[in-house]
Structures are given as C-alpha cells and as structure tokens.
Amino acid sequence: xxxxxxxxxxxxxxxxxxxxxxxxxxxxxxxxxxxxxxxxxxxxxxxxxxxxxxxxxxxxxxxxxxxxxxxxxxxxxxxxxxxxxxxxxxxxxxxxxxxxxxxxxxxxxxxxxxxxxxxxxxxxxxxxxxxxxxxxxxxxxxxxxxxxxxxxxxxxxxxxxxxxxxxxxxxxxxxxxxxxxxxxxxxxxxxxxxxxxxxxxxxxxxxxxxxxxxxxxxxxxxxxxxxxxxxxxxxxxxxxxxxxxxxxxxxxxxxxxxxxxxxxxxxxxxxxxxxxxxxxxxxxxxxxxxxxxxxxxxxxxxxxxxxxxxxxxxxxxxxxxxxxxxxxxxxxxxxxxxxxxxxxxxxxxxxxxxxxxxxxxxxxxxxxxxxxxxxxxxxxxxxxxxxxxxxxxxxxxxxxxxxxxxxxxxxxxxxxxxxxxxxxxxxx
Amino acid sequence: xxxxxxxxxxxxxxxxxxxxxxxxxxxxxxxxxxxxxxxxxxxxxxxxxxxxxxxxxxxxxxxxxxxxxxxxxxxxxxxxxxxxxxxxxxxxxxxxxxxxxxxxxxxxxxxxxxxxxxxxxxxxxxxxxxxxxxxxxxxxxxxxxxxxxxxxxxxxxxxxxxxxxxxxxxxxxxxxxxxxxxxxxxxxxxxxxxxxxxxxxxxxxxxxxxxxxxxxxxxxxxxxxxxxxxxxxxxxxxxxxxxxxxxxxxxxxxxxxxxxxxxxxxxxxxxxxxxxxxxxxxxxxxxxxxxxxxxxxxxxxxxxxxxxxxxxxxxxxxxxxxxxxxxxxxxxxxxxxxxxxxxxxxxxxxxxxxxxxxxxxxxxxxxxxxxxxxxxxxxxxxxxxxxxxxxxxxxxxxxxxxxxxxxxxxxxxxxxxxxxxxxxxxxx
Numbered sequence: 001x002x003x004x005x006x007x008x009x010x011x012x013x014x015x016x017x018x019x020x021x022x023x024x025x026x027x028x029x030x031x032x033x034x035x036x037x038x039x040x041x042x043x044x045x046x047x048x049x050x051x052x053x054x055x056x057x058x059x060x061x062x063x064x065x066x067x068x069x070x071x072x073x074x075x076x077x078x079x080x081x082x083x084x085x086x087x088x089x090x091x092x093x094x095x096x097x098x099x100x101x102x103x104x105x106x107x108x109x110x111x112x113x114x115x116x117x118x119x120x121x122x123x124x125x126x127x128x129x130x131x132x133x134x135x136x137x138x139x140x141x142x143x144x145x146x147x148x149x150x151x152x153x154x155x156x157x158x159x160x161x162x163x164x165x166x167x168x169x170x171x172x173x174x175x176x177x178x179x180x181x182x183x184x185x186x187x188x189x190x191x192x193x194x195x196x197x198x199x200x201x202x203x204x205x206x207x208x209x210x211x212x213x214x215x216x217x218x219x220x221x222x223x224x225x226x227x228x229x230x231x232x233x234x235x236x237x238x239x240x241x242x243x244x245x246x247x248x249x250x251x252x253x254x255x256x257x258x259x260x261x262x263x264x265x266x267x268x269x270x271x272x273x274x275x276x277x278x279x280x281x282x283x284x285x286x287x288x289x290x291x292x293x294x295x296x297x298x299x300x301x302x303x304x305x306x307x308x309x310x311x312x313x314x315x316x317x318x319x320x321x322x323x324x325x326x327x328x329x330x331x332x333x334x335x336x337x338x339x340x341x342x343x344x345x346x347x348x349x350x351x352x353x354x355x356x357x358x359x360x361x362x363x364x365x366x367x368x369x370x371x372x373x374x375x376x377x378x379x380x381x382x383x384x385x386x387x388x389x390x391x392x393x394x395x396x397x398x399x400x401x402x403x404x405x406x407x408x409x410x411x412x413x414x415x416x417x418x419x420x421x422x423x424x425x426x427x428x
Numbered sequence: 429x430x431x432x433x434x435x436x437x438x439x440x441x442x443x444x445x446x447x448x449x450x451x452x453x454x455x456x457x458x459x460x461x462x463x464x465x466x467x468x469x470x471x472x473x474x475x476x477x478x479x480x481x482x483x484x485x486x487x488x489x490x491x492x493x494x495x496x497x498x499x500x501x502x503x504x505x506x507x508x509x510x511x512x513x514x515x516x517x518x519x520x521x522x523x524x525x526x527x528x529x530x531x532x533x534x535x536x537x538x539x540x541x542x543x544x545x546x547x548x549x550x551x552x553x554x555x556x557x558x559x560x561x562x563x564x565x566x567x568x569x570x571x572x573x574x575x576x577x578x579x580x581x582x583x584x585x586x587x588x589x590x591x592x593x594x595x596x597x598x599x600x601x602x603x604x605x606x607x608x609x610x611x612x613x614x615x616x617x618x619x620x621x622x623x624x625x626x627x628x629x630x631x632x633x634x635x636x637x638x639x640x641x642x643x644x645x646x647x648x649x650x651x652x653x654x655x656x657x658x659x660x661x662x663x664x665x666x667x668x669x670x671x672x673x674x675x676x677x678x679x680x681x682x683x684x685x686x687x688x689x690x691x692x693x694x695x696x697x698x699x700x701x702x703x704x705x706x707x708x709x710x711x712x713x714x715x716x717x718x719x720x721x722x723x724x725x726x727x728x729x730x731x732x733x734x735x736x737x738x739x740x741x742x743x744x745x746x747x748x749x750x751x752x753x754x755x756x757x758x759x760x761x762x763x764x765x766x767x768x769x770x771x772x773x774x775x776x777x778x779x780x781x782x783x784x785x786x787x788x789x790x791x792x793x794x795x796x797x798x799x800x801x802x803x804x805x806x807x808x809x810x811x812x813x814x815x816x817x818x819x820x821x822x823x824x825x826x827x828x829x830x831x832x833x834x835x836x837x838x839x840x841x842x843x844x845x846x847x848x849x850x851x852x853x854x855x856x
Contacts, residue, residue: 203666220665224709236698236721237648237790238631241690243815248699255676262669270664271676273707274716281652281700281719283568288702291709293664329709336818338815362665387671389663 011116015405018101018108019398025050025104026096034392035096039089039132039143039401040068040171047088047100051129054107058114065146065185065336068177070132074114076124079194079422082415083126083375084109085366087133087144094134095394097200097401101382103129105198105405109412123193123419125412130366137162137171145369147182148189186373193419194341195370195377198408200396202363204387211357212400213407215345219361219368220267220295221302221334227254227313229250233278233286248276248285250316250324257312258292265305267296268362298362335368340418341378348411349380352403368424378415379407437543443833446529446536447826453478453516453532453649454524462820463524467517467560467571468496468599475516475528479557482535486542493613495575496559496605504552508621508851510843511554511803512537513573513794515561521799522562523822525628525829529810533558533626533833537840551847552619553840558794565590565599572823573797575610576617606634614801621847622769623805626836628824630791632815639785640828641835643773644807646788647789647796648695648723649730649762655682655741659750661706676704676713678744685740686720693733695724725762725788763796768846769806775837777808780831806843808836 029037029047029287037047048070055062061073086102100413106127113121131144146152158179160168169179201207206214231245252273258269270293277287292309310326317324325423346356360377361368371377382404387394396404457465465472476498483490487631489501501509514530534555541549556620557570566588574580586607588596596606627644629635634642659673681701686697698721705715720737724730738754745752774784789796789807799805813823824832 099512174686201666202663203668204671205668207667208671222665234815235630235791236700237650237696237723237792238629238633239696239790239815240631241687241696243636246683249683249687252680253697254543255674255680259669259677260795268667268669270710270712271680272664272704272711272713274676274702274713275703275707276700279703282698282722283700284698284848285700285702293709295665330481362667363663364665376780376831387662 013108013112013409014215015402018405021104033093035090035094037090038136046356067144067182067185069144070129072127076121078123079191081124081191083195085128085197087130089137091134091390098389102198109409135379138168148185149369149373192375194415195375197367197379201381201384202389206383213349214357214359214381217360218336223294223306223334224330225292226327228289234284236282245321247288250320251288253316261358265301269294299334336369337378338376344414348407351410352407389403441536441540441837443830446833449532460579461521461524463518465518493608495572495613497572498557504549506551507619509619511623512627513556515558519562519564519818526817530626534805537837566596569663573794577797577801595659611800620803622843623803625795625807629812630817634811640831641777642785642787646764646791650760651722651734652758653720654755656717662712664710673749675716678748679716679718681744689736693729727762755839763799765806766804772781772842773806776835779838780835803823
C-alpha cells in the first residue's frame with residue numbers, strides 16, 4: 001500500500017455504499033413521518049451505536065468527548081489533523097440526509113484513506129459526529145460544536161428545558177455527559193489543521209441553477225429583532241380613516257420594504273410572524289408585533305440592512321402616527337470560510353466534471369463554530385431536490401449523492417496535501 | 429293643561445335632572461372600572477328595577493314584552509305611537525352614557541309630555557328600553573330589538589353560550605323570558621308611527637368638527653370577511669428573496685390598499701387581526717389570515733369597495749405567487765333613516781342654537797332594527813369627548829348633554845306633529 005501511495009494511485013470510495021448505509025440508518029431510526037434521531041433520545045443513541053460499529057470496522061481510536069461528540073481517528077505520520085464533520089442527529093420528522101450524509105460520507109472516506117495508507121495517512125484524519133447540531137429538543141442548535149469552539153453560553157445552556165421540563169444538564173447526565181465539563185472538549189481541536197463538511201443545501205439555489213454541488217463561502221451573519229408598533233384601538237365603524245393610529249398599517253409597510261432592502265444590499269430578510277392586539281374584527285389594531293430576521297455574508301452590508309430597516313420603521317410609524325420599538329432577539333457575525341479551501345473545493349467539484357458554484361449558507365452549521373475556533377474550514381453543498389429540509393420530503397438525486405461523496409473525497413485528498421504543504425512551509 | 433296645549437305653550441324638560449339621574453345610575457350599577465350593566469345579570473336587573481320605579485312615578489302602563497324589552501306608554505288621543513328608545517345595558521367596564529343616556533332622556537321627555545298633556549298627548553308616546561343591545565355576555569348584539577323587528581336568527585341565538593357555557597335560552601329563563609316566544613314581541617310595533625333614538629357618538633367626528641349634536645343618516649352596511657393567503661414555508665436563511673411564496677407579503681399589501689379604497693369610495697375599512705403560520709422567526713410565512721371589515725352608507729359603494737378589495741387581493745396573490753381565499757363572516761345592508769325625520773332632527777338641533785351636521789353611524793344601533801321593521805326612524809348623536817366608547821373614560825361635556833336632551837325633546841314634539849299631519853293626510 002505504501003508503494004501505491006508513492007505512485008500517486010488514488011483508491012476510490014464507494015459512494016453507492018454510502019447511499020446503502022444512509023438507507024440502513026433510515027430504516028433503523030426513521031418512521032413514516034421521517035427521521036427521528038433527536039439528540040439525547042434513545043433513537044439517537046441507537047443511531048450512534050450503529051455508527052460506532054461501522055467505525056470500529058477500521059478504526060481503533062474511537063471516543064466520545066466531554067460534550068458527547070463522537071471522534072474516530074486515523075493517526076497519521078503527522079499529528080496535524082484533518083477533520084471531517086457531520087451530525088447524525090435530526091429534527092423530529094426530519095429528512096434522510098440532513099446531517100447524516102456528512103457523517104456517512106466521512107465514514108466512507110476514512111475507510112478509503114485507511115485502506116489506501118494502510119492505517120497511516122500522511123496527516124492525522126479524524127471524523128467527528130457532533131452532538132445535537134439541530135437543537136430540536138432544547139431549542140438551541142450547535143451544542144457539541146459550540147462547546148468545542150468555546151462559544152457555548154454556559155449560563156444560557158444550563159437553564160434550557162425541553163417540553164417536559166427536563167433541563168439540559170439532566171438530559172446530558174442520562175447520556176453520560178457532565179454539563180459543567182463540556183467545554184473541556186476544546187482540546188480536540190488542538191492539532192486541527194483543517195475542517196471539511198459536506199451538507200445538503202437547505203435551499204433551492206443549486207436546484208435552480210441545475211448544479212449538483214456548490215462551494216460554501218461562509219455562513220451568514222444574522223440580525224434578529226422583534227419590532228413592535230403601538231397605535232390606538234378604535235371602533236372599525238365609527239373611526240374615520242384619517243383619524244386612525246393603525247399599528248398594522250405601519251407594520252404591513254415593512255413587508256414590501258424588506259424586499260427593497262435586499263434588492264439594494266443583497267442578503268435575505270424575513271418577517272416570520274405577525275401578531276395583533278386586540279386582534280378583533282371590529283377594532284383598529286392597537287399593537288402589532290412582527291419579527292424580522294436579516295442575514296448577510298458581509299457584516300458591513302448586514303449593518304446597513306439593519307439601519308435601513310430601522311429608518312423605514314420609524315418613517316412608517318411617523319406617517320401613521322404610531323410609536324415603534326425594537327428588541328434584539330439574537331445576533332451573530334458572518335463567518336467566512338478559508339480562501340485556500342474554497343479554491344480547493346471548487347477544484348474538487350470540477351474534478352468530477354460538475355461546474356463549481358460558490359454560495360453562502362443561510363442556515364448555521366457546525367462548520368461555523370469550528371471556523372470561529374480558528375480552524376481553516378470549508379463546506380460543500382449538494383443539491384436538494386425540493387430546496388426543502390427539516391422535512392421528510394427532503395431528498396437528493398442518488399446520482400448527485402454519488403458525485404457529492406466523490407467530490408468530497410477529492411477535497412479530502414487536496415486538503416491533506418494542503419496541510420502537508422503548509423506544514424512544510426512552516427518548517428522552512 | 430288642555431288650554432296650555434291649545435295655546436301652543438311648550439313646557440320644558442329639565443336636562444339637569446337627566447344628568448343627575450345618569451349619575452345616580454352610575455353610582456348604583458358602576459364601579460371603579462366603569463358601568464357593569466351587562467344584560468341578563470343581577471346588576472342589569474337592579475338597573476331595570478330602578479328605571480321602573482322612575483317610570484311608575486308618571487306612567488301606569490308599564491310592561492316587559494316577550495323578549496325582555498321594557499315598555500312605558502302614555503296613551504294618546506290617537507293609537508298611533510311615537511317611540512323613544514334606548515338601552516340601559518352596557519358592556520363590562522363600560523361608559524356612563526352609552527345606552528342609558530337615551531333611556532333617561534326618554535324618561536325626562538315622557539315626564540314633560542305627561543305633564544304638558546295631562547296624561548293624554550295627541551298621539552301615543554312610548555319609551556322602550558331594549559334588552560341586551562350590547563350582546564356583551566353572548567357575543568350577539570341587538571337581541572331585544574332584533575326579536576322585535578323579526579330579524580333575530582333563532583337557530584343561531586338558541587346556540588349562543590356565555591363564557592361559563594350557559595346557553596342564551598337558559599339565561600333568558602332565569603330572567604323570566606321564554607326564548608321560543610321572543611319574536612311575539614313584534615306586536616309592540618303594530619301602531620308605531622316613528623322611532624327616535626338619542627345616542628352618544630362612538631367616534632370623533634362631532635368632536636373634530638366642534639359640534640355638540642349630529643343628525644344620523646342611517647347605519648353603515650357592513651361586509652366582513654376573513655382573507656387567507658397561502659404560500660410556502662421556507663427557511664429564512666437559505667431561501668433567496670425571488671424564490672419566496674411569502675403569504676405575509678401579499679396580506680401586508682392589503683393594508684395600504686384599504687386606505688386607497690376608502691379614499692376612492694368613502695366609507696371605512698379595517699384590518700383588525702392578522703395571524704401567521706408557522707409564525708416563527710426563521711421561516712417565511714406559509715399562511716396569513718387577516719380580517720377585513722368594510723362599511724358604507726351606500727350599498728352600491730359598499731359592493732364596489734368589496735370588489736376592489738377582492739381584485740387587489742388577487743393581484744397581490746399573483747404578484748407573490750401565493751393563493752388567496754375569502755370567507756364571509758357577516759354582512760348587513762346599509763339602513764337609511766327617514767328623510768322627513770332627518771330634516772326635523774336638523775331643525776331640532778338648529779332650534780337649540782347649535783349648527784346641525786349630518787353623519788352616518790358606523791356602529792349598529794337598535795334604531796337600525798326598528799328601521800328594518802319599516803318604522804320611520806331617526807337618531808341624534810351627541811358629541812363624545814374622546815371619541816371613545818365602551819370604556820370607562822367615555823364622556824360628554826355636561827353642557828352638551830343638556831343641549832342634547834333639549835334638542836331631543838324638540839325633535840319629539842316635531843315628530844308628534846309630523847305623525848299627526850301624516851295621519852290627517854292619510855284620512856283625507
């Protein structure tokens with residue numbers, strides 16, 4: 001095998017095996033409503049045990065860290081580690097690909113590397129299956145990866161409760177995890193030289209462009225606010241139109257406005273909910289609360305979008321003789337992936353014969369946490385058939401899944417060489 | 429007294445007594461939150477008993493009809509009857525004038541007529557205190573007057589329940605009323621020649637014009653609909669703006685549109701409630717339901733307003749690639765008051781030195797039911813200080829209350845003469 005490596009012969013992954021394993025996992029942990037691998041539940045534990053058996057076939061270095069992340073390691077000639085990541089947990093009634101495609105493609109690639117390099121690749125290669133990416137049970141996503149990056153807010157997490165009132169620390173204890181120690185898993189990133197993640201796109205961009213694969217530039221920064229307009233309740237029959245202080249009118253004007261804001265600045269804006277008080281058919285709306293979610297890959301543009309939305313809300317409030325107030329619900333900076341790895345991802349896609357396309361990620365991913373921890377990071381997206389995820393109808397053409405595993409495997413090789421060349425550069 | 433009448437000498441009402449009685453009633457049946465005379469409750473029964481004692485001082489013809497309406501009659505030289513109407517019931521935490529101003533002004537005017545004509549006016553004069561105008565307990569207004577007009581929907585009313593689950597027929601039984609017989613009270617209108625009602629305006633029109641009194645042209649017709657836009661839920665981060673089927677966007681565009689519709693057609697339109705599904709910050713709105721209440725005094729204009737709103741909703745739905753459906757919640761035709769009585773009401777207002785002003789009524793009133801029953805009808809409005817009713821802050825300047833009682837008394841005299849002249853006309 002050593003000789004083969006030296007000749008540059010590339011062993012191949014078997015993408016069809018990954019598809020078969022994805023179906024095996026679906027059979028084991030899904031039902032007629034979709035995937036049910038909610039983190040820290042029995043079904044998730046069953047999926048993890050199944051995954052571990054797969055890994056044990058070729059890796060002797062398998063362990064779960066302090067935050068419940070599962071690591072399988074192929075120790076290389078160098079301690080410098082290439083990480084491949086995914087998450088086997090799902091939302092309730094989830095799709096068959098979100099999260100576990102990454103993990104099982106990683107399993108297949110570790111198999112190939114282990115075989116090709118006879119158990120000793122040039123750099124260390126590790127697969128991580130993050131714990132609770134989805135946050136479905138406790139309402140807070142990226143648990144395992146944010147513990148590892150150090151960004152997990154311990155006070156906030158300590159108080160999280162599921163629908164039955166079970167607090168996160170208690171649920172973790174049942175899974176053998178000591179909540180107060182979860183951040184100790186940070187040490188897993190000590191030798192990390194690069195992090196790669198394959199994921200199904202959770203939108204329709206690649207579908208609309210008819211491209212199987214995409215290179216992800218980073219994850220959007222997010223500004224999330226509640227906007228409350230306050231006017232005056234008044235009888236629908238006896239209040240002349242020009243005397244009204246109609247909170248709904250001002251809030252409603254925000255909806256076309258956010259489309260104009262994205263037209264000018266790019267990014268996306270969403271008004272996801274609207275509530276009205278008193279909310280009866282015979283009264284002008286006294287109070288209207290909407291939520292606004294704004295996202296952009298460029299932090300400066302995101303700030304401009306927020307400012308423009310605030311200015312518009314104040315203009316509409318003034319026009320309608322109502323008051324307006326803003327409350328920040330959440331905020332995160334844009335997280336940009338590594339430029340070298342972006343170029344390598346494009347190359348890996350091209351190598352399969354597909355045309356590369358670069359796009360940002362709207363949703364957050366574990367990759368964002370790893371990038372925040374300073375590890376050079378890249379994600380590859382594979383097309384989603386309906387542009388829909390977190391739903392049992394989530395799907396990708398099998399030919400695209402095969403290309404995805406192949407391209408991700410190519411990216412892994414390129415990343416190994418990139419790490420080697422950087423380490424040589426550092427040594428010089 | 430006969431001689432006095434023949435000389436045309438006009439005895440006077442004592443408006444200050446009406447104000448004193450309004451305060452007496454407030455003391456008896458209100459608390460720190462306002463009036464509590466919800467129909468078919470003990471407080472309402474206490475108000476009724478108090479009213480009856482007032483009437484018994486000068487009328488021997490007092491009875492409650494099959495629907496619980498209280499009638500006091502001064503039998504005249506002619507059976508032809510002039511009716512004055514009001515309602516002593518209130519909403520919970522209501523104002524001190526809505527409904528009972530009419531009733532107590534009527535009491536004062538009957539007192540004056542009884543004294544002036546020595547118990548025998550030229551035409552029969554009757555005061556009616558309608559039962560449950562507000563519909564506060566069972567959610568359906570104009571109970572007593574719609575039973576009397578014949579328009580009460582018996583099947584609908586039979587099923588009405590209050591918050592405790594008590595059905596209307598059971599509550600009526602506790603008040604000595606047999607639900608199945610309520611429409612028999614229709615006979616009360618047999619000899620009705622005209623109906624007059626004084627009411628506090630439930631809006632700011634007279635306040636803004638600085639007029640104490642107004643002549644009501646009729647009650648608005650109403651078209652009340654729920655409009656549901658259906659698009660597609662999609663992730664707020666991963667769905668490009670031009671791929672969205674945003675149900676909220678289409679619904680929101682309706683809000684400025686209804687202002688444009690009233691600008692073109694007059695009348696009033698109100699979007700009183702908005703609900704969104706799934707209604708979460710991270711999803712494009714899949715389904716948005718708004719309620720639309722449209723009112724106009726002109727039936728043709730009302731129909732046009734409805735058509736324009738429907739066309740706009742379909743245009744916005746098409747623009748946004750979403751579906752729209754309409755469900756009628758309620759509808760009533762405009763009800764126009766009697767032209768002769770409108771002119772007499774203007775005259776009566778002018779007689780007090782105030783400038784007359786004609787306006788429609790947005791809210792419905794018992795007068796609308798009487799008009800629907802074919803009785804020539806008119807209402808007079810008195811200015812509301814804050815343009816607000818159904819609230820403890822409802823108020824009217826005492827000087828305006830005095831002018832109102834005086835003008836309403838003048839209108840009563842003019843209506844008596846009008847009935848006499850019409851009856852003479854019929855006899856010729």
